Amino acid sequence: MPIAIRVRQLLSRNRKDLLWLGYVLGIAPWAHRAARPLHQLQRWLVRYQRQRDVDHRMELLRARIARACLTQGDHRVAVADLSPELDATCRPLRSTNEEIALADIDQDGLLSPRFEPFWDAPRVDANGFLPRGRFELTVVDRNGWVAVRKNFRGDKVAFVNELEATLDLKAAGCNVPAIFDVDFERLAITYAYIDGVVVREALAQAGAPIRDRDVTPVRSPIANRIISNRVYNKRIVAGRGLIEDVLDAKTIASVGEGLLAIHRAGYALEDVKYGNVIIEAATGIPYFVDCERALPLRQFSPTTATFLRDRDADKLNSHFGTHLLTAAQLRRVRLGADDIYSPFYAGAGIRLGAIWNPELGILRWRHMLANHVPVPVGGRVLDLGANSGFNALQMLRAGAKEAIGVEIDPAVIEQGLFVKRVFEWADNTEYRFSYVHGSHADIGSMNLGRFDLITAFCTLYYLSRDAMANTVSELARLADTLVLECNNDRAIKRGDPETFIKASLSFNVELVRNNGFPNVTVIERPGSDRPLVVARTA
Structure with missing residues (x-):
């Protein structure tokens, strides 16, 4: 024309x-290209405000859980299904809603059992156990079900963040572990155990130098930060080179769909990495764990919420080879x-x-x-x-x-x-x-x-x-x-x-x-x- x-x-x-x-x-x-510093500023301000409001948020969570008990019927694993012998050992020790510690989980997700026999899982003995740097994880028996207790070691902000996000995401039907119990005094959450493989461990077994024990610790905080960033990038490269050897295309695609579901439920995870995705053994469903850094998108402007979603998507794409869309990708389309x-x-x-x-x-x-x-x-x-x-x-x-x-x-x-x-x-x-x-x-x-x-x-x-x-x-x-x-x-x-x-x-x-x-x-x-x-x- x-x-x-x-x-x-x-x-x-x-x-x-x-x-x-x-x-x-x-x-x-x-305008949208230049807005990145403003998005980062809003992200920092929201985190700061959420930290200031932590006591009020905790009281809301107490009331929320009091109104609706934590009956979870979607995914649970019985001790007897994993190890009948261990179940027989635990049976006389059980009391209703009391937890029996079965194994400690180290920094790399390896289990150090407290009982023998134990089910087949990646494990480490006491001499090789690498203590966790932040929160304590323990595999427990709770009423005959296998669970994982996460002790936040007094970090109220992380505890409230994770509990809030997990409850919201679970209610929206996202693939996060069900909650069995919440201890507001000890700041601990007990989750349903996901019987499967942590993607980080699958890659490590395939030959990727991806565990924390593969890195020599550095005492200087500044040097440690620099080295940590380099190690993080090397882990992504090492894992990306082997990811298609340990996960099939359907599973990788379902990981991407799982992250999209979390975004559509109103959250950005912020902490997307191999160690935070577990592939359930029987179904191949990916579960996302560790939501203590998750941010509710409703507290941000629409443009900043998109920025946060894109950050998650970029991380997942670089780790798993998924093809989630981002603004940067779309700007390259002509x-x-x-x-x-x-x-x-x-x-x-x-x-x-x-x-x-x-x-x-x-x-x-x-x-x-x-x-x-x-x-x-x-x-x-x-x-x-x-x-x-x-x-x-x-x-x-x-x-x-x-x-x-x-x-x-x-x-x-x-x-x-x-x-x-x-x-x-x-x-x-x-x-x-x-x-x-x-x-x-x-x-x-x-x-x-x-x-x-x-x-x-x-x-x-x-x-x-x-x-x-x-x-x-x-x-x-x-x-x-x-x-x-x-x-x-x-x-x-x-x-x-x-x-x-x-x-x-x-x-x-x-x-x-x-x-x-x-x-x-x-x-x-x-x-x-x-x-x-x-x-x-x-």
Whole structure:
């Protein structure tokens, strides 16, 4: 389309759209890059405030646990299942809700048993035991179940942080260990034991120099800090080189999904490393442990919350080779006008495609669709000719519960699944958007059920007249509301001149009225050649 026409269309738009476009193109990319120190400052301030409020938070936790007892039925392991002989030894020693210490856990996660026999687990004898630097971990028998007691050694802030985060994440269905007991006086939490392998130990057994006992201690605090950073980076490199030897692709992917679930539950872990992920033996489910540094995202601005999520994702990607999206990654993606049909802005200075095109993507949504498409809050949407899924995703963002896109081009479907991931990253949520590969002319045979809204934006008129009529008749049996977007632009190069007629407003108004949608509303906006037809069955 000639540049002069594009400029005329832009100038005829709502002034707010133009101001927004100026911000997105000229300010946002630089502002979000430069905001890193501000994010770090807010992160420090929130930690400081949480530390000051620790006594109040502890009282809230006491009351919370008093209201709802810690009955956990999802994952627990009996001593008898791991070692019948040990169970027989412990049976006469048990008292209700009393804990019997079975083994001490050292700095590298190795067990030093207090009883023999013991189950098969990575262990160390008393001479080789490496004392833990911060908190004390003990494997215990609690009412016949195997558990791990974490003693915070008087660190009230870490205790409260971890208890708060674990309760919230467990309630949200995240894969963190269940809590058996909380001792507010000793500052200790007893967790369900995860019978599996710590990823750090799996890598160590595969040959990675990744345990703390592999590092020579240094007395100088400054030198120790420098060396610790170097060791940390070397461990990541060593572990990354072997991670695919100890974990299969499905398990690695599930680790990434587990972190996303934690983010969507409202937390950034901050402490993402091999030693804090346990792969449960029977199911292969990854469990995240040690949440004492976790931060609730609700206490941050949206942009800082995204920054914190990206920090977690960067760490997980570098450790496990996952492919979680971050702002830095997305800024390296380049999609031009010919690469993506619907250009969009995802926030944080991230834009893809020719975002200045007023007839497609985000500007079309802002100018016309956002205010006039009757998005059913909590309902189902069917989007015909969904292309890269942008409009379907905007309807989900506006409150729809599920959206299905019908699209015939496999390459565009693949791009749409990427766009879905981008908006899930931007909004820190999961969207129920899926594709059906096929032509909307075959909608009657797809058995998709009923919908609260069907949309067809500039798409039906590529069918024949008879196929358009048949399709609209089928749609009247699937939903009570249909929204069509027409195209009155005569400057478009079309192979078949009849398409101009089939795309016109007058043709589409008669089309829907004669095929099951007699109640018609037409919406036209200045500066747009693409009016909407909102058609209803009654």
